[in-house]
Amino acid sequence: MEATRPLDLESVRSRFPALDRGTVFLDNGGGSQIVEPVLDRIRDYLVTSNVQLGASYAASRLASDRVAAAHRAVAVLVNATAPEEIVMGPSTTVLFRTLAESLGRTIQPGDEVVVTTGDHEANIAPWIALERFGASVRHWRVDPRTGELDPEDLGPLLGPRTRLVAMTHTSNVLGSINPIRDVADRVHACGAWLCVDGVGFAPHRAVDVRALGVDFYAFSFYKTFGPHHAVLYGRSELLRALPGLGFFFVDEADVPYKFQPGNVNYELSYGVMGVLDYLQEAGGLECGDRDDGGYDRAALERAFDRFARHEEALAGRLLDFLTAKEGVRVIGSPSPDRSRRVAIVSFTVDGRRSEEIVHAVDAHDIGIRHGHFYSARLVEAL
Template sequence: MTDSPTSDSPTSSSPTTGSPTDDPFDVAALRRHFPQLADRTAYFDGPGGTQTPDVVADAVRDALLAPLANRGTATRAARNADDIVTAGRAALGDLLGVPGDTVVLGRSATELTFQLARTLARGWGPGDEVVVTRLDHDANIRPWLLAAEGVGATVRWAGFDPATGGLTPDDVAAVVTERTRLVAVTGASNLLGTKPDLPAVAAVAHAVGALVHVDGVHLVPHSPVDLAGLGADTLTCSPYKFLGPHLGVLTGRPDLLQQLRPDKLAPSSDAVPERFELGTLPYELIAGTTAAVDLIAGLVPAGTGPDRRARLLAAMARVDRHEDALRRRIEAGVLDLGLTVRSRAAERTPTLLCTAAERPAADLAAALAAADVNAPAGHFYALEASRWLGLGEAGGLRIGVAPYTDDADVDRLLAVLATAV
């Protein structure tokens, strides 16, 4: 999206109208997969984790109740485990535009980033530099700071425009030097929704021979993703942000993953991606992740085609239109109520950070929660960004739209905020 936040004039029907060449997005059909939505609680806390659909819970249950053992081929239980992992890697590969055998599975994106940082830092030393941004979640800052500190490398900080929340390639170029070894940048800010121009940022980094690591945790749930198209060398994401279970995912350029030698147990496989995976994988959560990806792929009309990657790209484009139309309604409504919208970058996800002159954000969140509208307040681990905005540790009220959000949810949000403000 490239519109000005004050130029929107949405109508209440816009989220489900689709585009002139596309069938309408059937949000009601999607909502039927979420029994927790039946009581009409409105969930605007998707940036912290989406609600779980029935098909994902069923897949987790089915995996646990089927014969299951450590991966192998000798028994049906072992083959079940191996099939689950293979299917999960393939599904995530289709979602991220990467080969399935480059998909690393772990406990969380944070844990995988720490592991990647420790591994890459073995090639750094005094005089080398790492660039992080003040826009990022701490999970894409602290692992790199600690890794650099451990080997005597220097950390350089890229700021962003506090008036808009925008991070430009020039902001990154201002701190990149010939000594830069890695640039860590968010694909989308979990606090503000800002989507930096990743290909342009990557071009700045690659021009000096630096790697680019993208925190895709908030990007992947809202946008079609292609690792090579983004210019990323490595990327992390979290399925529980796009309707799946709590799991972490890391992927990267195949040649780069082959070069890296992470810490591992001696008897464990040295193949990629297994060399990055510590211990037995959570098979049931991987099965649930495959189900989540398939549910997203199914958000396009029947007959779109058998290619899951193509269906995912079409589905994510439809989700983006649906969510952005709702975001426009919310943004216009909160501005009418006199709230300040801190999320004003030209490109962003349907995530709004708001503050009020007369009431702390935590009070607004409490008023919403009392009316069964879930929109929390805080810095959400994007502590550097909150401080850069002058909001300190209090942060602001974060309103996030998910694929299952509908017009009735927005009506309730704005009605309660009108009373609270």
């Protein structure tokens, strides 16, 4: 069947110019290499439409059309209902700060937000900062043995004053996939919103915000084969209701613009469409660039299904090797099961400092990393 056809690895590798250098890039929790269609689109934008949006002359109309098409393309990528639900910015960290600043203007003393000890700090610190508006912050703690979040532990933290729960879809340390739909149903049952960090999930699986039932979902494209650019999905009715961060003359109904102060990086927005060019090709649809942003969702899903199957096999080989070694501890699930984890693997070795292991691997031109990866609370809990 088309969906189970294996990846054409030669074709995939040919789309990443950096792979010609011989370095083995295994620092996939920290960032990905960029695909060639992204580079092509960025250059094309800067050469042919590097002007301000909104004017009537041809180059400006082209620039406006391209940025609008990028929003449409990303809406397809995450299965949003409309491009107006797509807010772009320089990073997931900045976009969560933007969202928290907006929500903070609606916080009343005694309102509650829930954060986890398993997240990247980008999805913790902005919500803790809401304490200055009178919010009370509750902590959903990971199991110190496994690092996992148990949805049953969330129940006692929810109540009639809960405004928002912030959590990660996939841990950037463990690689584990959290049951977002289950959590969303629990959160919505008490009238709260769910904000999900998808940075660790989006490079490995197709994001479907409607199936997940999330209210907000963000990830960065530099970890998803693209440039240093990011997206925040928000349900349209919530984005319209929240106060914007634009100038006084920016209409509150102007979504997503009111959440993009100073506007977005135009060339990187257009460049992001190159990620979808690549995904559509990997999904077996040979139709070239889609300048209107109207990509085929089914082809994108096929691409990610092929990625997941290939990564599961590779992760299985690595996990089998590590678990067979005396003194090696895999942090997180030792199973490569693609329904439970992505191919992000962390481990420790008894009697060896992690830094020593990384430096030994460096000598072979293989890129890995040690540290807490900005999930410091998770590493401390473990």
